[in-house]
Structures are given as structure tokens and as C-alpha cells.
Amino acid sequence: MVTHLDGPSLARLRLAISPASEVTSWLRAALSRFGHPVHGDPGPAARAALRHPDVALVAELVTPPGGLGYTPDLLTPKPPLGPLDAAFEQQLAATAATPADEVAVQVNERFPTGGIPARIRTSVEDGTLARRVTNGLRHFWRAALAEQWPAVRTTLEAELAVRATTMATTGVGSMLNSLHPKVGWTGSSLTIDSSYRIITALTGAELVLAPSALAWPQVSTQLCDEGNAVLVYPVGAGPAEPRRADRLGDLVGASRAAILADLDVPRSTGQLSERHRLAPATVSYHLGVLLRSGLVVRTRDRHSVLYRRSDHGDGLVGCRGRQEPTRSAIRRNTAWVGDPGSGT
Template identity: 60%
Template sequence: MLVARLDGLSLSQLRLAVSPVAEATHWMRVTLTRSGHPVHGDPGPVARAALRHPDVALAAHLLTPVGQPGYMPDLLTPKPAPGSPATVLEGQFAAIEATTAEQVAVQVAARYGRQPVPPAVRAAMAEGTLAVRVAAGLRRFRQEALADRWPHVRTLLAAELTEQATRMATGGVGRMLDSLHPAIHWTAGALTIESRFRTDATLADIEVVVTPSVLAWPQVTAQFCDARDAVLVYPAHGRPPEGRGRLGDLVGASRAELLADLDVPRSTGELSHRHHLAPATVSYHLGVLLRSGLVRRRRDRHRVLYQRSATGDGLVGRPLAGV
């Protein structure tokens, strides 16, 4: 469980914002997979070709694979500052470039742990150019691989911001936070996120940015390692474009969120309570997921439990991919 305790000053500074660089980062992660995105499909040959550029490849080295837990360097997803969309984007690239050599060293070490650091990453660190080159790589990848999709992504994100801003205005910050995702909860002054990781942070007089994501769907990521760069990313609720192949049945927010919530065994009744859906509706959606091979079921005494299958893990990933 990840726990972030927010004091009154932090809560008063909490805001909603779109993170265009984070969307590019997550689309790059998808491009590195063989299966593509479970909803948005194959990024295409142009995106894969962009990966061959040395700066793009350098940024890609720092990414954690989709569906695998682990730390992804914060410099890849800088906090979006207030301002117009163009100003926010340029500000994020500037923030990446401004990452110090010490911060780069700490984040790379956390990313790889005991694994060997790729030679290209080691060389860029030795030259002191890693942060600048990563910014250039993300900029290039975004221009080449995401330009055609961005207007649609931007529309979904704008609608999501409007929905959550309305919820916050009418019900308060706590209600808004509690509605973001089944794995995110606001209780007694603490933001908790269901996770296999364990963190308990106190954020005093810290600005926290809550950002919806279309291309990171269905993952929730919390970035609390550096309080000055505190960001919570959650899957946007907007309906995605029509799926492909056997994943076509997954189109729609309800089935998508149920699948994302099945990283541990859950019963129909539990899912009904967590997602505020009728038991019959949950049973129908689970039947679709079961026939698609994306979940499995087993009996535990008087209960039937559902959990994502290995196929579901590979195609969708786990709800929390990084911290």
C-alpha cells in the first residue's frame, strides 16, 4: 500500500492537469511491446521506426516494461506546471533537461537495481548528457509517433478534466480523489493506493498534481519519491476508441476497470461493491472477460473468485506499474 498524508496546505494546492510528456512516455512503452495497447491498438511502423533514433532509444532504455512492476525514473514524467498546453509541454522538456547529474545517478540506480545498466545509458551519464538527450528523444518520439493521435487523446483528456473538476466543485476534493479509480482511496487525510509496494510519505505544504492518462490505461502510477515532483496518474474514464480482435468486447469503461482491478482474486459481490455496479452487470462483464481468456476463475468454498489470467497480464498490465 502506498500512503501519502497531505496536510491542509498540500490539500489546498492540489490541482488537476494534463501531462503531455507522460502520455508520450507511456506510448513509447506500448511501442516497445509486441502486443500493442489493449484498447488503442498497434502504435504502427512510424512509432517503431522512431525508436531507432539514438536519443529515442536512450529514453526507451529507462522505461520499465509494460505489465512489470518497478521504478521508472521521475525525469521521464515531470510534473506539469500551470499554463497553456504549449507552455506546459515546453516546461516539461525544460524540467527534464534541468535534471542534475546527481538526480540522474540516483534515478538510474533505482531503475536498474542489481541489473546491469545498458552501455548507452552509462556513456550518456559519464558525458553528462543523459537528461538533455532524453528530453530530445521524448520530443522527437512525440512528434513522430503521437502527432496523429494527439487531437483525439487531447479531447478525451479535456473531457476527463471537466468531469473531475465538476466533481471536486460539487462534492469536494476528497470525493473527487475517491472517485478516480478503485485502487485509489481518500480517508482521514491520507491518499492511499493499493500496491505491492510499501511507502508512507508525509507531504507538508507540497503541490500534488493529479493527472488523467489515456495512453497509460489501465495503470495507476504514483510519483512520490521526490515530494517536489509529486504526481498521481490515473486512467481517464472516457470511453476509448473501438478495440481490435478479441479485445473488442472490452470496449467501455466498466469492463476495462473490472479487468484492471483483477490483479488479485475477487468475487462478484466484492467487484459489485467496489465498482458500484449491479451483481448481474458484473457477472455479465466477467463472462465476456472469461470467454476472452483474459480472466480465470476458481471456487473457494462457497465463493467463486476471478483473477486476471497470464494472457490478461500480458495484454493489459497490472494496475500499478511503477512508483
């Protein structure tokens, strides 16, 4: 996929947190029998919320876990300008206000070969789908994500700070190239390595880059509508930062040091292979050495084997106090209290 950006569009590019994207990603994880690839099982409250009739409508609209396809943009409106505490309610208001004809267009794009589920077809025909989807997103947020939102928000705000620093010190092009291995910047166009062969153009439009703690490992795009242009990228999926490993290179070797420095979040052999452009067998060898040395720990999450630095490995790298939400924090699911925009 290629998206051309003119000068005014590049000038309007901004970074923002999208609560709607996070809740949609967490709902998709709840639909998967394997859970989330990093955070595991979303928990009983999330699964129970899927039985709510309006949440069930949302569940039928999202792309199935592990599948390809289009998820209607009305579920993930562009993050608004202004305070983050008000962002989710503003996004929900935008979802509810989606015109009926646009709702129908997006539903048809979601089911291009027909076979629209009966309850979705009925809601489109009677003009209630946008309102019911809004209610479903709000209900799932309250049941499954609101209590954990402060931890997720902390991770996302830290990511925004890193990207803003990169943009300020090395330029917008360097920042775009660092987002994800499948995202690149040519100097005039944003390229996304995907199964879609689409060429679009943004002319004087605002493009929002939204980091996600819960969309791992996918990049998702909304680049065909200039008024709702968003690129969602997973936190921690960009090229590894070699500077943290430089001082370890002489001790454990450059490649092994880079892998160790990259394990501040759980990663699989395949993910590390892609991020460091090493053969999977080479990564497995290095992980074996690090594991036997006590510098990493290994856990099994359903069918995935994930590696992460141990406390000893943290000490060697010089990292203390991780900013991302812990798996246990993400998995706690209790009743929502307080304002859904702030999660308090």
C-alpha cells in the first residue's frame, strides 16, 4: 500500500492516542481462543461482555483474529485534538453520528462477497447500527478495559514521547521509518507492506499516527478517507534500538546484545527474527545462550513461546522499571467505575 503525502499533509501529521482503537483491539483478542499474543487471556469479564447484544454486533464487524479484511472505520474514528480524558467519548460521538448511507457502504466493504449477518443487516436497514455499535463499544470498555486504562495509557504516553523526540532530533522521515518494519517513508510517500495493492493520496489532510499497546503485531490503516486518516502501529514493533546494546557488544556479541536489549517486552523467536533481520535458527541459538546464562526467561502462552529479560538481564542492560502494563494488570477485569475517558 502506498500513500502519497503532499507538503500540507506532512505539516499536519500528528501523534495521538486512540482509545477506540485500543478497545477494538482488546475486543478482537477476546474473540480469539488464543487470547492476546503478548498479554494473554483478556479474562472472564471481557468474554462475558461479548454476550451483550450490542457488543456482539461489534464483534461481527471486526476482522476475525488472525484474519485479513476490512474493519469498518466507524469503529475507530480519528483521535480528536484536545485532552485525552475526553477522547473516547468524542470518538464514540463520531461513531454515533456516522451517516446511515456511510454505515451501509462500510458494512458492504466488510462483507464484500455478501453474507451479511442477519442482525447487522437488520440494524443497517432500520438505521440503528451506528447507535448500537456506539453502545457496544462503550459497554465493552466499561466491562473489560476501563480499569486497566491508566496502565495502558502510561505505555502509550511514553511511546508518544519517544516518537516526538525522534521527530524533533532526526526529522519526520526518520520517525516514520522507525514505526514498524512494514512501514517506510520514501521522501514523498508512506509505504505499508500489506496484502492490499492500493495507491492513495492525502492532499492537505491530517494524518494521525496512533500507537497501540493492544493491537500487536498488526499495523492497521485508514488512509482512503482524507477526513479520517489514521495509521495505528503496535508499540515496540519498530526496528530495535542498537544504542542500548552498544556497551554489551564486547561482552556477549553484537547480535546477542541487540536481542537482549530488545527484550523489555515479551517477544517470540519469529518477532525477533523479523525485527533484527536474523534467521530464526540464529535467533534461537542466541536465545538459548541468554536463557542458560539467566539473562532471559521463557514463558509459554498458549501456542506461543515468549522470551523476556530477567532481572539479571535488566541489570546488565541498565534498565529499571518497565513502563508497559504488566500482563497481570491487563488481565484484571472487573466492573467499570468512573469516567470512561480517564479510566478512574
